[in-house]
Amino acid sequence: MVQLFLQVPADDGSVDTDAVRARRSLLDKAESVIKSVVRSGGRYEARMWLCSTVSSVHLLDPRDQRDLFLDLLEMKDSRRDVAARLLRMIFDKKPEKAGSVLAKKCHMLEKFFQGNPERILQWFSHFAATGESAHKKGARALAQFAFVNRDVCWEELEWKGRHDQFVYLMYEGNFKDMWQVVEDFLMEEQFSTLSQYILIHLDEQRLLRFLKTLGKLISPNAQCTKLAFPCCWVEVLLSAHIDQISLDELILLNCVIAKGRQLWHLMNDEEHEEERGRMDELVRTMNDLTDADHFALIKDFMGTKFPDALKWIGIQSWVIFCGLSKLCKSADSCESLFTGNSIEFRKAYDYSLVQNDGYSVSHTSDTDDKDLTRSSHKKRKRDKKRRRHRYDSDEDNVDQLLELGTFTGKRAIESQCGSWYLSTDDFSAPWDIADIPDHLSTCYLRVWLKWACFR
Known part of the structure; x- marks a missing residue:
């Protein structure tokens, strides 16, 4: 059985130092496996996961956000990729802003067309033929322009042609109107959208500089110490x-703290067969710890630097996730896990509470009926949200059926595989077999990060 250690013990108790030392050794080996997976083919995915996590940062003032991305635009090589992608965002989302620049710089279009007579045909061709749903390229812009009032000037024209001219205006011409458009857009657009669209295309040197600049603009509040948000x-x-930390270390931290399930799937790809075998062996030979042993292990982590403490608790939670992914294959194995770790549970659509000893207790009071009604409302909201994240589930076949979204289909799957309300989240939502490893390892992570690192 996998031990979850979801509660901080009241006292230290007697500690088996050999057992603690053995677990530290296992975590060292697990770190080596993770580094090998990320190094041998998984680097791009791991960087993408880090950018995704960074995009969820929410403690940024709009002006600071603008300055952050302006700093990025001024970095070497950013003219080639960042500026081009940012302008593409502006053209797609705020075409009227690009149009306002065109209206003041009409000679840009004249010069563009004069360069090669065929460009006129290229620009204003590609109208939709019979059976096609929409115009393409410049024809779409011309159609939109004609659709709007004829006295409207270029501001209303959605121009989706070549952008090299606009980049030139920004950097070579230092055209203030163009920079103003960029600055306004950077303040108005959501940080998450900007980050997801731009950061993944940065080289590692610029990404690290971006993160360092971002860190100077963030001021964590009391909610952060309570881990109120995933970020x-x-x-x-x-x-x-x-x-105090390198980009490699930050990538590894993000893998084990925020992207454990994705890391597990990456490790199970064919090219990582060796690493998967090593991790399977570590999980199989994982030694048992008492509450006192585990408490001593956490205290050892606390004696390290903050990033190291995060890393070791994160790796420990990921090892637990791996063990749960191997264990949670049937309803019986899951319920045995709950009982062994003092987790109260209630079978979904059964509504009988199962105590720590495994016996069921019926819910008959009015209060309980109201609670179940509230739970049902929460469940529908939670189910809708969780379906959006179902793409990375451990049980692909089950999830494909769940993605159909039918109530009957969902009940059929859950009746075969099992779905439960758990005391770990106050019975607020049902958890099926595919989600239990992620949920319980995250519970472990939150308990011990809050106790060891965020008090």
């Missing part, structure tokens, strides 16, 4: 400890 750990890390 809190990275906000605290960037704001106070970014100078």
Whole structure:
């Protein structure tokens, strides 16, 4: 059985130092496996996961956000990729802003067309033929322009042609109107959208500089110490400890703290067969710890630097996730896990509470009926939200059926595989077999990060 250690013990108790030492050795080996997976083919995915986590940062003032991305635009090579992608965003989302620049710089279009007579045909061709749904290229812009009032000037024209001229205006011409359009857009657009669209295309040197600058602009609040949001750990890390950590270490931290399930799937790809075998062996030979042993292990982590403490607790939670992914294959194995770890549970659509000893207790009071009604409302909201994240589930076949979204289909799957309300989240939502490893390892992570790192 996998031990979850979801509660901080009241006292230290007697500690088996050999058992603690053995677990530390296992975590060292697990770190080596993770590094090998990320190094041998998984680097791009791991960087993409880090950018995704960073995009969830929410403690940024709009003006600071603008300055952050302006700093990025001024970096070497950013003219080639960042500026081009940012302008593409502006053209797609705020075409009227690009049009206002065109209206003042009409000679740009004249010069563009004069360069080659065929460009006129290229620009204003590609109208939709019979059976096609929409115009293409410049024809779409011309159709839109004609659709709007004829006295409207270029501001209303959605121009989706070549952008090299606009980049020139920004950098060579230093055209203030163009920079104003960019600055306004950077303040209005959501940080998450900008980050997801731009950061993944940065080289590692610029990405690290971006993260260091971001850290200086973040001021974590009281909610962060309570881990109120999934991004809190990275906000605290960037704001106070970014100078103590390399990009490699940050990528590894993000893998085990925020992207454990994705890391598990990556490791199970064919090209990582060796690493998967090593990790399977580690999980199989994982030694048992008492509450006192585990408490001593956490205290050892606390004696390290903040980033290291995050790393070791994160790796420990990921090892637990791996063990749960191997264990949670049937309803019986899951319920045995719940009982062994003192987790109260209620079978979904059964509504009988199962106590720590495994016996059921019926719910008959009015209060309980009201609670179940509230739970049902929460469940529908939670189910809708969780379906959006179902793409990375451990049980692909089950998830494909769940994606159909039918109530009957969902009940049929859950009756075969099992779905439960758990005391770990106050019975607020049902958890099926595919989600239990992620949920319980995350519960472990939150308990011990809050106790060891965010008090």
